[in-house]
Structure formats: C-alpha cells, structure tokens
Amino acid sequence: MAIKFDQYKTGHSDIEKSESLNCFHCGDPCPDKSIAVGDKIFCCHGCKTVYEILNSNELCEYYDIENTPGVSPKKDLVSERFAYLDDELIQEQVLEFSGTNVNKVTFHTPAMHCASCIWLLEKLHDMDRRILSSTVNFPRKEVSISYAINEMKLSGAAALISSLGYEPLINLDTVGKREQSSAEKKLYLKIGLAGFAFGNVMILSFPEYLSRVGDVDPVFKMVFGYLSLVLSLPVLLFSSRDYYSSAWAGIKSRTVNIDVPITLGIGMLFLRSAWEILSQTGAGYLDSFTGLVFFLLIGRIFQQKTYDVLSFERDYKSFFPLSVTRKINNVEAIVPVSKLLPGDRIVVRNQELIPADSVLLKTGTMIDYSFVSGESEPVSKDAGDFIYAGGRQVGPTIELEVIKEPSQSYLTKLWNNDVFNKPRFSRLNKTVNQVSHYFTLAVVGIALAASLYWLQFDTRMAIRVFTAVLIVACPCALALSSPFALGTALRIFGRKGFYVKNTEAVEALSKVNTIIMDKTGTLTKSQQETIEFSGARLSREEQQKIKSLVKHSTHPLSRKIFQALDTTATLPVTDFEELSGKGVQGIIGGDKIKIGSGSWLGMPVEEIDIEDMKTRVYLHINGQIKGSFLIASIYREGLRPMLAKLFKQFRLILLSGDTEREKATLVNLFGQEEDLHFRQTPEDKLNFVISTQKGDTHVLMVGDGLNDAGALRASEVGIAVTDDVSAFSPASDAILRGENLHLLPTFIKMSKATMSVISASFIISILYNVVGIGFAVSGMLSPLVSAILMPASSISVVAFTTFSTSMRARMMGLS
Amino acid sequence: MYVMFLLMGASLMASLIFLGAYIWSVRSGQFDDKYTPSVRILFDDKKKSKKSDTENDSGINEEEKK
Missing domain, CATH: 3.40.50.1000 (HAD superfamily/HAD-like)
Structure with a gap:
C-alpha cells in the first residue's frame, strides 16, 4: 500500500517555505522576529514552547527528518482538560489493555502528517520516562502508548502529546469501536493456506501432467494423491468457507448469487478428486481446486481497498465531545457526556458543542447550527430559550440546563429511524448475480442433458460427465472480473480525492x-462568505466609523462586516444601540450611522429585493442611504x-x-x-x-x-x-x-464504463466455459486440460478487466 | 527411487516451516500496518548515553550541530 504523505498533509505544510520569515517549528509565516530562540524564529509561543521541550530532551532530530514538521499546539490549553479521562468508566472504554503495572492506550491524532511526526511520537519515552513505549500506525493516524500505571495517569499521557501539538481526538465514536481488523487477518490466513496448498499440490501433480498411463510407479501415484488430499483439506474447510456461507445466504433469500455456482464447482472438484484418489481410478483435480480458491481469494483482497484514515460509519457519536464542564454549586468539573442527566447545569465555551437538548440560562447568545440544520447564519437565542443538541456556541461562555439525556435529543433521535438498521445496498441487484442466475441454470441443464445422453451407454461415464461439467463451468473468471474491474475503479477514484x-x-x-x-x-464552501459593498464610495474615515460601530455588536453579520473592512476600529461610539431583527446604530465623530435591514431604514418596499432581503445590509449615514453590503456564500x-x-x-x-x-x-x-x-x-x-x-x-x-x-x-x-x-x-x-x-x-x-468492462469480460469468460464444457460433455476433461484452462481463463480475464478499466479512466482524464 | 519419499518429506517440512512463519507473522499483527515500518527503518538510532542528565546544558550542542 503506497501512501503518499501529501494525502495526509494538513494545510499548513503546503505553504511555501522561505527560510527567513517562517516558523522554524510549523512553517507558518511569522509576523515578526520577536519570538525567537537563537537564530530560530517562531510564529507563536506555542511553537516556541514545543521547540524548547524538544531541545531540552535532545529530540531536535525531529527537524532534520522533514522541514518544519511541527504542528502549532492549541492556544487555549486547559491543563485539566483531560481530567475526565481519569474517570474509571471512561478508562474502561478508552484503555486497550490494563495490567497491574502497565496500561496501554491508543489515541487518534489527526495532526500526524509526516515522517518527523512518526519519529517524535515513537520517542516519547526519551522525553518522559514514565512512558514505556509508543508505536505509531501512520495510515490510521494512531499512536499506542504504554505507560507505568503507578507513576502516570491517562490524562497525563494525553496532555503530554497535546503539549507537542498532537492533540488526541477522543469522542464517543473512537471509544466505542475497538474491533480490530480481524476479518482482514483471517483473509490473509486463508490466502496463505490456499497458496501453500496450491503450490505443493501442483508439484505433486507434476508427474501426472507429463506422464502417459503406466509411466509412474503406482505407489508414487497413491502417495502423491493422498498427500494432495491432506493438503487440500484446510482449503476446503477453512479457506473457502466464505463462499459456502454466502451461497447459503443467497439460497435462503431465494437468489442464485455468484457464490452458488462457485460452491457447486468447488464441491464437485473436491468430491470427484477425493473419489478418484481413494478408489485409485485417477489423479483428481486438486491442483485446479486449490488454485481456484487461491485466485478467488486474491480477487477478494484486491476488491478491499481500505482507507484506514477515513471512517464511513460515523454517526452523531463521533461528532459529539466525550466530556463537558458540569457545574454543581458553583464548582466546575469535567464529566463524561454520557453521565449528563436532565437538570444538570453545564458550561459551554466559545466554539464548543452543545451536547444535549437544554435551556439557555442567564444571557442570550448566538448558536451556529450550520452542521445540524444547514442554515448558514447563526441563530440568536435568549435566556430561557430551548436549544437543540449539536449547535455550536459562538461568543462568550454560556450556561445551560440539560433537559434531555444526550442519547434522547432531537438530533440523535434521527438515528432511531429504520433506514439505519437496514443493510446497505439491499435494493441493488448486482449485475454479477443477475448473470449467475441464468448461468447456473444453464450449467445444471447442460450437465443433466449430457449425463442423460451418456446414461444410454455407460453409467460411470454419465457421472463423470456430470461432475466434469460442473467442475469446468465453475465461474472463476466470471467471479474475478467484477472485483478486479471495480477494485481498479476504486483505486482510480481514490487518486482523485x-x-x-x-x-x-x-x-x-x-x-x-x-x-x-x-x-x-x-x-x-463551508465557513466562507464574500462581502461586497455597493453604492457610493466610502472614504477611509467612513470605513473607520463603520468598523468602530459594528465592533460593538455580536451579530454574525456585524462580525462579518467588521472582518471585511480593512482599517482600524478605534473611534469612540456614543448612543450605541442594537435592535434585534433590525440592526445597529450609534453616533461616531458626530455622524449618526445606522446599519441594518432595508425595511428598518425606510427603504421603499419595491426597492428591497425580497429574495436576498436577509443578506443585504443597508448603510445609513445622517439620514441618507449610502449603499448596502451584500453577503453571499461562496459556491x-x-x-x-x-x-x-x-x-x-x-x-x-x-x-x-x-x-x-x-x-x-x-x-x-x-x-x-x-x-x-x-x-x-x-x-x-x-x-x-x-x-x-x-x-x-x-x-x-x-x-x-x-x-x-x-x-x-x-x-x-x-x-x-x-x-x-x-x-x-x-x-x-x-x-x-x-x-x-x-x-x-x-x-x-x-x-x-467499469460496468461495461465487466459485461465484456463476462462474454470472454463464458467463451472459455463453452470450450471447457465442450471437453467435459465429450468426457475428455483430463486433469491437465483443467489445470491449464482454469488459470488461463482467470488470468486473461483479470488482465483484460484491469487493463481496459485503466484505459477508460485515462481516456476520461482520470488517471 | 524410494529415496524420493525422503526428499518429499524434507521439502514438505521446509514449506511447512515457512507456512508456520507466515501464520505467525499474520497473527502477531505484522500485516496491520504496512506503511509505518517502512518509514521507521530509515530513522538513525542515536546513542542514548546520557539519558539521565540531559535536562539543561546539552541542548546547545544539539543546536550547533544543525
């Protein structure tokens, strides 16, 4: 798996690095050279602190591996921020392993982005000897830390990596799932076993390929046969188990999926081979059998392109924080969100999420619901208003009283809907399954017809032909074409983001x-908007006055205007007034300035464009409309x-x-x-x-x-x-x-295009089957023919699908 | 010709050892992360001679080396 660092790089490292004015630690541009150690300058005190920590621990090699690898640590570091991690219930969920002396924890650290990050996070034990070892899994952006239980707390470990800029992301979701990639491990084992059996059985079958009857000593034949049979057993019982269960599930739901003919073919291959070997009437087809399973499993692993760092299964739990500040009798304590009960008082700071449906106490505020409702403007709320969970607080710290438990809130109830319990793609009838339905019917039909025909002459021949048809028709190539075509498409898409x-x-x-x-x-684009002013040109002085006025307002539109004006806001404002739903007014330098909605400022109704009434803010100076600010989303x-x-x-x-x-x-x-x-x-x-x-x-x-x-x-x-x-x-x-x-x-x-490639490869693999069935019905399917035909058809179909899918992608400019 | 059985047994034993090694490597999680070890191997191991008293003065040497 070749992962380029770029895929994971966070924005800051893309900035052009000029030696002189960029932060030695993170590479961000520095405003001046005031923050420095020796000849190294830093953009902020956070970066300088990290450098000093590393320097005092002899870990400056960090800066040699990659240029400016650092991550600026968060400014509002509250030391007790991780205190909730020492809660026993939380520890139970977070800790991976808990022993008598050592605890092991795995943190998800999204800030990790380069080789230096790996180096530093694996050198934690040099910095703090209470940490015994740390291991990074870069594709997953995880660091596993083992620490001495008696000397260090979990919150200490989290605080340590946060102080280096690698803030761990701990939320209800990362805590909930600890299921390792055991399915993938099993698949590797299955492939290993099948490959092992395939290679060895092939060698044992080699004399059979080259010999005519009587060439090989019958003792060898017998020993080789029994050995092959023993080697194939794990393939039958372990490696190909998924196909049986999938076929059975298909039959139970009355569909003939592709695994039904595969299971038929596999079963027939093994039974006939076992019978031939045990009755010493032939060499069997165990080489084809093990090879078939081996190729099928390779197709399966190719199909599984996994993006470790991405999560496709997130629900509200991964959006919500794990802890919240609760206030009891004026004492603040950080508690897990899951422990919140109706009636609790909580404190929510600027940019924090509201974890449960609650009522706002004391002061009014603005709540940003853009992620929950799609509404782009923050909503203003007054004391006593009901606030839904999921909103983000914008502005000063607020206090709330919890009304419902987090899991019962308005937003989280959405996950109780039935659609979240249905399996994915239940409406999708896979093309391969549609084909396999007819394919299986046709194959069984041919097998029956051919054996009926042979029954007139020779009963044993009839059985042989029947099994031979099912064996040769085993749709290996058919089953491989879609994993390889779709898997190739998956990789091409991944390269394009x-x-x-x-x-x-x-x-x-x-x-x-x-x-x-x-x-x-x-x-x-999220979080971005444009502001345009239309009307009379504003003088520099007027701009200063406007900026000074809106400085006093917390309304989001005022803040946007404030940010958009490139001037200073130092003029004193008198008679400032903010009228909710209307606008702001005040007297600055003798001018009475009003900024607000058109209707409030007495614009004639017909001149106000109804469609964008909400985003046009009018400017009114000394009784005159000077123009308007138009605030629009960036598409x-x-x-x-x-x-x-x-x-x-x-x-x-x-x-x-x-x-x-x-x-x-x-x-x-x-x-x-x-x-x-x-x-x-x-x-x-x-x-x-x-x-x-x-x-x-x-x-x-x-x-x-x-x-x-x-x-x-x-x-x-x-x-x-x-x-x-x-x-x-x-x-x-x-x-x-x-x-x-x-x-x-x-x-x-x-x-x-990928689907049409698959259709084409279906035709090719069916042609192979026609040839094979030709051999089978005439009773001439020797182990050698089978051993050539099966891999040949599989490999050529795989080559065809992979090549033509990438060709189509190139033609569309995708690769 | 029956010496073949000895050869077969030996070759089978060898391949079984490799199979065992493979199963062990999968079980012990060597296939879990196929990227990080490739980076890790490129890091130079520095001598950890003065692990105990690094706190104050040695930082300056470090800076000059750079």
Whole structure:
C-alpha cells in the first residue's frame, strides 16, 4: 500500500517555505522576529514552547527528518482538560489493555502528517520516562502508548502529546469501536493456506501432467494423491468457507448469487478428486481446486481497498465531545457526556458543542447550527430559550440546563429511524448475480442433458460427465472480473480525492438516475462568505466609523462586516444601540450611522429585493442611504458546467436546510425552479429521499452535515463532501474532497464504463466455459486440460478487466 | 527411487516451516500496518548515553550541530 504523505498533509505544510520569515517549528509565516530562540524564529509561543521541550530532551532530530514538521499546539490549553479521562468508566472504554503495572492506550491524532511526526511520537519515552513505549500506525493516524500505571495517569499521557501539538481526538465514536481488523487477518490466513496448498499440490501433480498411463510407479501415484488430499483439506474447510456461507445466504433469500455456482464447482472438484484418489481410478483435480480458491481469494483482497484514515460509519457519536464542564454549586468539573442527566447545569465555551437538548440560562447568545440544520447564519437565542443538541456556541461562555439525556435529543433521535438498521445496498441487484442466475441454470441443464445422453451407454461415464461439467463451468473468471474491474475503479477514484467505501458503492453509482444535493457545505464552501459593498464610495474615515460601530455588536453579520473592512476600529461610539431583527446604530465623530435591514431604514418596499432581503445590509449615514453590503456564500468552482452536464442525464434536486435567500442564484445555477426545496429539516430530507425511491428511481445523495445523515443513508449512494478529509463527515458510501466536486459527472461516467468492462469480460469468460464444457460433455476433461484452462481463463480475464478499466479512466482524464 | 519419499518429506517440512512463519507473522499483527515500518527503518538510532542528565546544558550542542 503506497501512501503518499501529501494525502495526509494538513494545510499548513503546503505553504511555501522561505527560510527567513517562517516558523522554524510549523512553517507558518511569522509576523515578526520577536519570538525567537537563537537564530530560530517562531510564529507563536506555542511553537516556541514545543521547540524548547524538544531541545531540552535532545529530540531536535525531529527537524532534520522533514522541514518544519511541527504542528502549532492549541492556544487555549486547559491543563485539566483531560481530567475526565481519569474517570474509571471512561478508562474502561478508552484503555486497550490494563495490567497491574502497565496500561496501554491508543489515541487518534489527526495532526500526524509526516515522517518527523512518526519519529517524535515513537520517542516519547526519551522525553518522559514514565512512558514505556509508543508505536505509531501512520495510515490510521494512531499512536499506542504504554505507560507505568503507578507513576502516570491517562490524562497525563494525553496532555503530554497535546503539549507537542498532537492533540488526541477522543469522542464517543473512537471509544466505542475497538474491533480490530480481524476479518482482514483471517483473509490473509486463508490466502496463505490456499497458496501453500496450491503450490505443493501442483508439484505433486507434476508427474501426472507429463506422464502417459503406466509411466509412474503406482505407489508414487497413491502417495502423491493422498498427500494432495491432506493438503487440500484446510482449503476446503477453512479457506473457502466464505463462499459456502454466502451461497447459503443467497439460497435462503431465494437468489442464485455468484457464490452458488462457485460452491457447486468447488464441491464437485473436491468430491470427484477425493473419489478418484481413494478408489485409485485417477489423479483428481486438486491442483485446479486449490488454485481456484487461491485466485478467488486474491480477487477478494484486491476488491478491499481500505482507507484506514477515513471512517464511513460515523454517526452523531463521533461528532459529539466525550466530556463537558458540569457545574454543581458553583464548582466546575469535567464529566463524561454520557453521565449528563436532565437538570444538570453545564458550561459551554466559545466554539464548543452543545451536547444535549437544554435551556439557555442567564444571557442570550448566538448558536451556529450550520452542521445540524444547514442554515448558514447563526441563530440568536435568549435566556430561557430551548436549544437543540449539536449547535455550536459562538461568543462568550454560556450556561445551560440539560433537559434531555444526550442519547434522547432531537438530533440523535434521527438515528432511531429504520433506514439505519437496514443493510446497505439491499435494493441493488448486482449485475454479477443477475448473470449467475441464468448461468447456473444453464450449467445444471447442460450437465443433466449430457449425463442423460451418456446414461444410454455407460453409467460411470454419465457421472463423470456430470461432475466434469460442473467442475469446468465453475465461474472463476466470471467471479474475478467484477472485483478486479471495480477494485481498479476504486483505486482510480481514490487518486482523485473520491474515496469510495467498497465496490458495491461503485456499482450502485453506475445505476443512479436522480441526484439530490444539499446546499450549505456541499455546493458552497463551508465557513466562507464574500462581502461586497455597493453604492457610493466610502472614504477611509467612513470605513473607520463603520468598523468602530459594528465592533460593538455580536451579530454574525456585524462580525462579518467588521472582518471585511480593512482599517482600524478605534473611534469612540456614543448612543450605541442594537435592535434585534433590525440592526445597529450609534453616533461616531458626530455622524449618526445606522446599519441594518432595508425595511428598518425606510427603504421603499419595491426597492428591497425580497429574495436576498436577509443578506443585504443597508448603510445609513445622517439620514441618507449610502449603499448596502451584500453577503453571499461562496459556491465551489466549476459548479455551473457540472450542473449543466448532470442536468442532461439526471433529475437534479436541491434539498436545503437554509432559507430561500439564495434561491435566485440557485435557480440560475440549476436552470430550473420546481425541484429546489428549502427549509428542509433532517427528517424532511430523509422522507424526501424515501418518497423519491419508487420504481426505477435510484437516488444519489450528495451532502455534508449531520442534517444529511438520514438522507445519505436512505439513498442508493450517499456521498459526503468535505473540505478536510480527516474532519467529521456523516456516515456515507463515499467521501469526496470538496475541490473535486466538479468531477462528479466524470466519476459517474467512469462507474458506468467499469460496468461495461465487466459485461465484456463476462462474454470472454463464458467463451472459455463453452470450450471447457465442450471437453467435459465429450468426457475428455483430463486433469491437465483443467489445470491449464482454469488459470488461463482467470488470468486473461483479470488482465483484460484491469487493463481496459485503466484505459477508460485515462481516456476520461482520470488517471 | 524410494529415496524420493525422503526428499518429499524434507521439502514438505521446509514449506511447512515457512507456512508456520507466515501464520505467525499474520497473527502477531505484522500485516496491520504496512506503511509505518517502512518509514521507521530509515530513522538513525542515536546513542542514548546520557539519558539521565540531559535536562539543561546539552541542548546547545544539539543546536550547533544543525
């Protein structure tokens, strides 16, 4: 698995490094040279501190492995922040291993991005001797730390790596799953055993390939036969077990999936070989048998391209924090979120999440619900208001009283919907299974007909022909074509920032005919907006006055204007007033300035554009309208051509949790009006997807936030768009980098091309089968013919699918 | 010709040893992380001579070496 570092690099390391003005530790540009140690300058005290820690521990080799490898540690380091980790219940969930002297814990540290990070995180024992050892798993971005139980607490270990800038990410989700990759380990064992048996049986069968009757000593024949039989037993009993269970599951649900003819073929191969060897009437086909299973398993491992660092199964638990500050009798303590009870008082600081449905106490505030509802503007809340869990606090610290337990909140209830319990792709009828249905019927039919024909002459011959047909028709090539074609497509997508969970998702994508999109965070860039001023030119002095005025307001629009104006805000403001829902006013330097909504400032109604009333803020100086600020979301690049392309082939629908304020822009982008829906709650979106899925409609949902989680799950294919791959994205079938959203039409086209490659390879493998069945019905299937035909067909089909899939990708500009 | 049985037994034993080694390597988790060891092997091992008293003065040497 070749993983390039770039894939994991976080933004800061992409910045051009010029020696002089960049931080020695993290590479970020430095404002000046005031923070320095010797000739090394730093961007902040955090970086300097890390350098000093490393320097005093002789760990500066860290800076030799990669240039400016550091990560700036978080500024608001609260030393008791990890105190909740010492809670016994939490420890039970977090610790991987707990002994009498040593504890072992695995932390997920998203900041890890380069070789230096690996080096440093594995040298923790040099820094702090209470740590016994630490091991990094880079693809998973995990560090496992063993520490002495008597000398160190778990919170100490977490604080240590945080002080180096590698803040561990601990939430309900990372705690919940500890299931190791045991399935993958088992697959490796199965392949190893099958390969071992294949090689050895092939050698033991070699005399048989070259000899004519009577050439080989019968004693050798017998010993070789028995040995092969013993070697094949683990393959029969262990390596090919998955195929039996899958075939059985298929038959139980009344479908003939591809594993049914495979199981038939495998079973017949072994039975006939065992019978031939035991009755000493022939050499059997054990070489073909072991080889077949070996190739099939290789196909299986190729199909499993895993993205360790990505998680496709996240639910609200991975979004919510593990701990929260609870206040009892004016004493603050950090407690696990799961321990919160109705009636508890909690303290939530700026940019922290509200973990449970609660009521706001004391002061009013702004809550950012963009991730939950899709609404891009923070909502203002007053004391006594009910606040849903999942909102992010914007502004000063607030106090809340919990009303419901975290697991019972409005948002988390979405996960109680039935769609989350249904298996994925239950509506998808895999092409390979459709083919295998007819294929199996045809093969069994031919086998019966041929043996009936031979029954007239020779009973033993009839049995031999019957088994030979089933053996040779074992659809090895057929079964290998889709894992290799889809697996190749999966890798090509991955290189383009489109990480698909599994091959089923690629196949499902090719069948999509309706595309539903979310707006905030999906079509628009998250957390970014433009501000434009239209009207009379503002003098520098006027700009200063405006900035001074909005400085006093906490309204998000005021803050945006404040940030957009490139000047100082030092002028004193008198008579400042903030009118909720209207705007702000005040007197600065003798001018009375009002900033706010058009209706408040007495704009004639017909001049206010209803569509964007909410985002246009008017400026009013001394009784005169000077102009207006237009605040708009930034749409992703290449959106218009992409939507135009998609519009030709698919039904396009927009489901937005936001208000209609950007409807005009969206109508323009989508070129239609009827399929744009606004003010959609998470449940609305989910129900909309379910109601759309009728008949031949296959839905692709493209979303980003928790509010899309239900819709992503209910749709045939759910794609989560994200700007930061290691950040939270809801459960989905694929994760797409935001900057590559414009490639979506090409991705869909590629998935269709892959399916046509599979169809072509089906034809090839069926041709092989026709030849093989020709041998079989005439009773001429010797072990040698079988041993040549099976690998030849498999290898040529694998080569064909892999090559033509990458060819198609190159033609589309994807590789 | 029956010396073949000895050869076969020997070769089978050899291959069984390799199979055993493979099973052990999978079980002991050597296939869990196929990337990090490739980076780890490139790090130079420094002599850990003064592990006990590194606290204050030695940092300067380190800086000059760079």
